Amino acid sequence: MEKWMNIGKSFEEILRPQSYPLAVKLVKDESEFLERTKIIYFPFISDALKIEDCDIALIEGCISNEKEIPLLKKIRKNAKKVYALGSCAAFGGILSLSNSIIAEPISSYIEIEGIIPGCPPPIKLFGNLLIRLIENKEIKLSEKNMCASCPLREGVEINLTNEINKINPNLEEINLDDESKECFLKRGILCLGPITRDGCEYKCIEYGIPCEGCMGPVSKDFTSNIINLLSLIHFSEDIQYYKGLFYRFSRPKIKW
Amino acid sequence: MLKTVEVCTRVEGHGNVNILIQDDNVSDVNFEISAYRGFEKFLIGKRLEDMPKLISRICGLCYASQAIASCKAIENLYDIEISEQSILLRRLLLCGELIKSNCMHFFFQSLPDLLTIFNISQKLNSHYDLINFNPQFLQNSLYILTAALHLGQTFFGVQKCSDIA
Ligand code: SF4
Numbered sequence: 267m268e269k270w271m272n273i274g275k276s277f278e279e280i281l282r283p284q285s286y287p288l289a290v291k292l293v294k295d296e297s298e299f300l301e302r303t304k305i306i307y308f309p310f311i312s313d314a315l316k317i318e319d320c321d322i323a324l325i326e327g328c329i330s331n332e333k334e335i336p337l338l339k340k341i342r343k344n345a346k347k348v349y350a351l352g353s354c355a356a357f358g359g360i361l362s363l364s365n366s367i368i369a370e371p372i373s374s375y376i377e378i379e380g381i382i383p384g385c386p387p388p389i390k391l392f393g394n395l396l397i398r399l400i401e402n403k404e405i406k407l408s409e410k411n412m413c414a415s416c417p418l419r420e421g422v423e424i425n426l427t428n429e430i431n432k433i434n435p436n437l438e439e440i441n442l443d444d445e446s447k448e449c450f451l452k453r454g455i456l457c458l459g460p461i462t463r464d465g466c467e468y469k470c471i472e473y474g475i476p477c478e479g480c481m482g483p484v485s486k487d488f489t490s491n492i493i494n495l496l497s498l499i500h501f502s503e504d505i506q507y508y509k510g511l512f513y514r515f516s517r518p519k520i521k522w
Numbered sequence: 523m524l525k526t527v528e529v530c531t532r533v534e535g536h537g538n539v540n541i542l543i544q545d546d547n548v549s550d551v552n553f554e555i556s557a558y559r560g561f562e563k564f565l566i567g568k569r570l571e572d573m574p575k576l577i578s579r580i581c582g583l584c585y586a587s588q589a590i591a592s593c594k595a596i597e598n599l600y601d602i603e604i605s606e607q608s609i610l611l612r613r614l615l616l617c618g619e620l621i622k623s624n625c626m627h628f629f630f631q632s633l634p635d636l637l638t639i640f641n642i643s644q645k646l647n648s649h650y651d652l653i654n655f656n657p658q659f660l661q662n663s664l665y666i667l668t669a670a671l672h673l674g675q676t677f678f679g680v681q682k683c684s685d686i687a
């Protein structure tokens with residue numbers, strides 16, 4: 267064991283930097299965290315299969331099988347607060363693309379207190395919200411769309427004659443240079459920023475690819491958001507008929 | 523007589539194990555994963571450039587293997603030869619995933635059992651109890667996970683790497 271710890275030490279030196287991952291931080295404030303929490307059901311790492319009373323339940327994954335509904339209701343009965351973790355549980359997730367199987371967000375079957383969206387949920391957002399939950403505070407998500415604080419936003423006025431003819435930039439067009447950056451919509455590439463919730467710190471955009479909407483819709487009225495956006499932009503012929511651009515991470519109708 | 527272990531724990535998703543017992547002997551064992559996800563169906567008609575993005579969401583743990591496999595399938599289709607550099611980058615990415623998933627499996631899924639089996643510690647039920655067992659040790663294992671995470675972040679972008687927090 268001595269040896270393993272030494273490995274750990276040298277990693278500590280390499281990685282000491284800016285941000286500890288959340289888990290390390292929680293272990294650091296270990297005593298307080300331990301006093302406050304206890305994991306009672308988490309099949310991924312433990313064998314406990316009984317759902318007991320608890321304060322917070324974080325549920326991952328969409329409902330695609332009727333067998334799961336009783337389990338879901340049982341969790342709701344036993345937990346004081348239930349949150350949907352990740353875009354699958356919150357909006358239906360990637361399986362929304364499928365026509366052949368159901369992929370319902372958990373809010374279709376039970377009432378939930380809130381959601382933590384993202385595919386996967388951004389590390390900082392998840393960490394901050396989790397800490398708030400443990401401190402017994404309400405969690406609040408941004409009510410704005412991505413464009414509101416996007417770094418490429420400057421100088422954007424959506425030009426109605428702009429034709430959107432691509433869903434991904436070509437390799438040569440991916441340029442991480444600050445100066446040459448311009449809003450994707452202006453460049454004729456579809457970006458779902460206008461209808462996607464802020465909170466991921468524009469991960470994709472900083473890496474030179476447009477947003478595909480994994481943080482889910484800004485409001486429950488997703489369809490009318492999409493129609494609004496569609497009224498502002500023109501699609502070229504070949505992507506007009508391409509399916510699964512908007513409802514990639516979310517079912518059209520969501521309750522929560 | 524058919525015995526079924528309903529939910530296999532410590533696997534991603536759900537699995538069942540069916541054990542068929544005849545005359546007090548096990549005659550057959552089946553492991554079944556019942557969840558049908560339907561990726562093979564809904565990927566039909568999608569653009570090739572969308573494939574790695576969609577496919578890497580089959581599960582949240584082995585996104586790198588899935589993305590690379592889908593790229594390889596596309597390359598096969600068109601007989602594309604990729605550069606040495608791309609191969610090296612992919613290998614690095616896979617290393618990140620390998621370190622991460624082995625580390626998760628060893629420290630969080632098997633170690634509590636091993637410690638109990640070899641009588642090193644009595645009261646471990648889950649990785650959660652590792653904190654009590656040896657906080658420094660758990661913290662170090664998390665550092666290894668972090669290193670893997672950084673590898674993934676560097677070579678795959680930040681987006682798909684937040685699953686260990
Ligand atoms: S459309 Fe996309 S690139 Fe343009 S400002 Fe909005 S989020 Fe940024």
Ligand code: SF4
Nearest residue numbers: 466470477478480481
């Ligand atoms: S930029 Fe869009 S697709 Fe990328 S992480 Fe953020 S919400 Fe998700």
